[in-house]
Amino acid sequence: MTQKEIISIIKGSVQEPPERCVDVCLDNLPDVRRRPYLQRLLALELRSFSGLFYAGVVVFASLEFFIWQALSPDQALRTAALFSAVILLFPAGQLMAQGEGDMDELERTCLYSRGQHLMAKAMCFFLLSIVESGITFSMAAVYCPQGAGAAVSTLIPGLCGSAAALWEARLLSRRKGPMLVTFVAAALAGSFFQGRIAGKGLLAEGVSAAALFILILIQFPTFLAGGAYDEAYSI
Amino acid sequence: MKLTVSDLTKTFGRKTAVSHVNLELTPGVYGLLGPNGAGKTTLIRLLVDLLRPDQGAVLLDGKNISDMGEEYRMQLGYLPQKAGYYPWLSAEKFLLYMAALKGLDRADAAERTRTLLQTVGLYEERKKHLSAYSGGMLQRVEIAQALLNDPKILILDEPTTGLDPQERIRFRNMIRRFSGDRIILLSTHIVSDVEQEADQVILLREGHVVRTGTVQEISSSVAGKAVEDGTSPLENAYLRYCGQEAS
Numbered sequence: 001m002t003q004k005e006i007i008s009i010i011k012g013s014v015q016e017p018p019e020r021c022v023d024v025c026l027d028n029l030p031d032v033r034r035r036p037y038l039q040r041l042l043a044l045e046l047r048s049f050s051g052l053f054y055a056g057v058v059v060f061a062s063l064e065f066f067i068w069q070a071l072s073p074d075q076a077l078r079t080a081a082l083f084s085a086v087i088l089l090f091p092a093g094q095l096m097a098q099g100e101g102d103m104d105e106l107e108r109t110c111l112y113s114r115g116q117h118l119m120a121k122a123m124c125f126f127l128l129s130i131v132e133s134g135i136t137f138s139m140a141a142v143y144c145p146q147g148a149g150a151a152v153s154t155l156i157p158g159l160c161g162s163a164a165a166l167w168e169a170r171l172l173s174r175r176k177g178p179m180l181v182t183f184v185a186a187a188l189a190g191s192f193f194q195g196r197i198a199g200k201g202l203l204a205e206g207v208s209a210a211a212l213f214i215l216i217l218i219q220f221p222t223f224l225a226g227g228a229y230d231e232a233y234s235i
Numbered sequence: 236m237k238l239t240v241s242d243l244t245k246t247f248g249r250k251t252a253v254s255h256v257n258l259e260l261t262p263g264v265y266g267l268l269g270p271n272g273a274g275k276t277t278l279i280r281l282l283v284d285l286l287r288p289d290q291g292a293v294l295l296d297g298k299n300i301s302d303m304g305e306e307y308r309m310q311l312g313y314l315p316q317k318a319g320y321y322p323w324l325s326a327e328k329f330l331l332y333m334a335a336l337k338g339l340d341r342a343d344a345a346e347r348t349r350t351l352l353q354t355v356g357l358y359e360e361r362k363k364h365l366s367a368y369s370g371g372m373l374q375r376v377e378i379a380q381a382l383l384n385d386p387k388i389l390i391l392d393e394p395t396t397g398l399d400p401q402e403r404i405r406f407r408n409m410i411r412r413f414s415g416d417r418i419i420l421l422s423t424h425i426v427s428d429v430e431q432e433a434d435q436v437i438l439l440r441e442g443h444v445v446r447t448g449t450v451q452e453i454s455s456s457v458a459g460k461a462v463e464d465g466t467s468p469l470e471n472a473y474l475r476y477c478g479q480e481a482s
Contacts (some may be wrong), residue, residue: 050323105318106380109283109311110336113304166270 034186041112041120048103053090057128060087061135068139073150074195076143080136081194087132088125088158089180095178127180152205153198159212160190166219207216236387237261238282239416242291245277252277254442255291258290260418264410264428267422269439270477275422276316278439279392282404282420295388309338316393318377322366326357326376329365330383337384344383351379354409356402359435370397378406382413389419396429407432426470436469440477 006029013025043053060083108114133155140151164186165179172178197208240258244251252274270277280286282293284300285305293300300307320329327348334344352358357377365373374397381389395403410419410432423429427448429436436453438446446453454468457475466474 040335044332048321048324048332050321099359103321104331106284106319107315107336108285109308109313111308112307113334190448209380231269 023135036114036124038120041116042123045120045124053165056090057087057132061132064135068143072199073140073144077150077154077198078191078195080139080151081157081191083185084129084132084136084154085158085161085191086115086182088129088162089183089187140160142178146202147207149163150198152202152209153194155209156194156205156212157187157190159209159216160193161187163212164217166216170219236414236418237296237432238388239297240278240282241294242293243278243281243288245281245286246289247277251442253281253288256442256444258437258444258447260420260454262414262416262418264414264419264421264432266433266436267420267439268426268429268436268473268477270424272441273439273477274442275424275439276392277442279420279422283390284308285312287335290420300366307395309384310387312381312384312389314377314381314391314394316396318373318380320365320373322363325362326352326368326372327361327362328377329376330380333380334383339384343390347383347385348379351382354382355379356405371399371402374398375402378409387417389417390422391420392422394421395423395425395434403428426427426467426473430467431470438473438476445476446472 009028010025013021015021016024064080064083067079071079104117107117112120133151136154137148137151138156140146140154141148143152161183165183168182169179197204238258238260240256240260243253243256245253267275267278271294275285283287283298285291287301295303295307295310321332324332330348330351331344334347334467338431339347349358352361355378357372357379360368360372365376367468368376374394378391378394381391395406398406407428410421413419421429421432427469434451436448436450437444438453446456448456450469453476457472458468
């Protein structure tokens with residue numbers, strides 16, 4: 001909008017009765033507020049993570065290069081799987097277990113809706129998983145005789161942890177502590193089964209990972225539908 | 236501008252936290268007083284659209300706030316009772332982050348952040364991580380975030396918790412400067428905060444509004460009745476209407 005147009009709006013509104021002129025002026029002026037864009041919210045969510053988290057990701061990614069060179073492919077796959085579970089664990093608390101006394105309550109009263117926040121949080125989670133998995137799959141492609149496909153099993157501990165933590169949050173406490181403990185326990189259990197599943201071939205790995213992923217997706221909407229302080233809230 | 240609370244009811248399981256509350260808030264400072272468990276926080280969460288009522292509605296100028304969504308939130312400043320923060324961010328970065336979430340552009344956000352940090356007396360310590368802040372300092376940062384978008388409706392749940400007497404005076408002055416054409420709702424159980432600041436007082440007990448009026452009206456409504464030792468007239472009225480016994 002040009003300066004001329006703004007001046008004409010102001011002049012026009014002055015013609016109105018005094019009690020209406022400010023309202024008329026405001027109604028006619030364009031809305032220059034920032035519109036809520038998911039992309040911008042995603043950037044803000046990523047900005048809200050601690051620097052230590054990003055340092056941790058870099059350290060784990062660097063370590064992966066060494067483990068693939070130093071360990072046998074089987075051992076490297078198992079270690080990489082635990083790394084990916086730990087990397088997921090860092091943001092899990094901030095992204096998923098929100099309730100009274102957490103930033104979620106403040107964030108939800110800002111420009112973006114609860115649905116947009118949850119979408120951005122979920123996207124952050126998947127973005128981080130994809131980056132981390134990308135490194136593992138690339139390394140597996142180079143060092144594993146079976147190729148990148150072998151790395152599918154590395155997703156299992158992280159997926160087990162996420163599925164179990166969501167189940168715990170949905171049905172039991174919805175508190176950060178128990179959620180994270182469940183995540184760790186399930187991820188460790190998942191890493192135990194990972195070796196067995198990896199030995200049964202790519203199909204078994206893929207089916208297991210897909211089943212766990214579906215389990216997460218099924219639980220996700222129910223989980224996202226509420227916070228600790230409002231079990232009845234709907235997106 | 237008028238915020239209308241119409242027959243608002245919210246139940247959690249068997250407990251009715253807020254029961255058939257009717258209020259009309261126009262610009263001014265309102266003190267929401269009630270003992271612990273009276274339903275203050277639930278009422279506030281309904282007013283900021285964090286909770287959906289089981290019955291009734293909150294209307295801003297006739298429009299249901301749940302339908303207004305972003306349009307309502309843009310006019311809202313909110314300080315929760317237990318406000319969250321990211322301990323690894325400095326006060327300045329935290330406020331800039333909140334400003335971005337509230338849709339302020341970078342120049343505005345930087346300007347508002349600077350002004351508010353000065354107002355709450357934390358400008359010199361703006362670079363410190365929030366994890367290093369005391370409870371009172373954190374509360375001041377949270378008050379600042381509520382004011383970032385220059386809200387038309389400011390809702391503060393227990394805003395003076397953790398503030399020392401000097402900070403409390405600073406807060407009162409800030410509210411006095413900030414009021415005007417805004418609706419400000421202060422929820423507290425500290426009667427003296429309301430006594431000095433509020434144009435209107437809302438007394439809440441067991442989810443019901445038991446009395447509304449100015450400090451004078453409410454105080455005088457119990458005039459002539461036995462006064463507890465050392466209590467102010469409003470404290471005396473609070474004790475009578477809210478069923479609290481003087482300690």
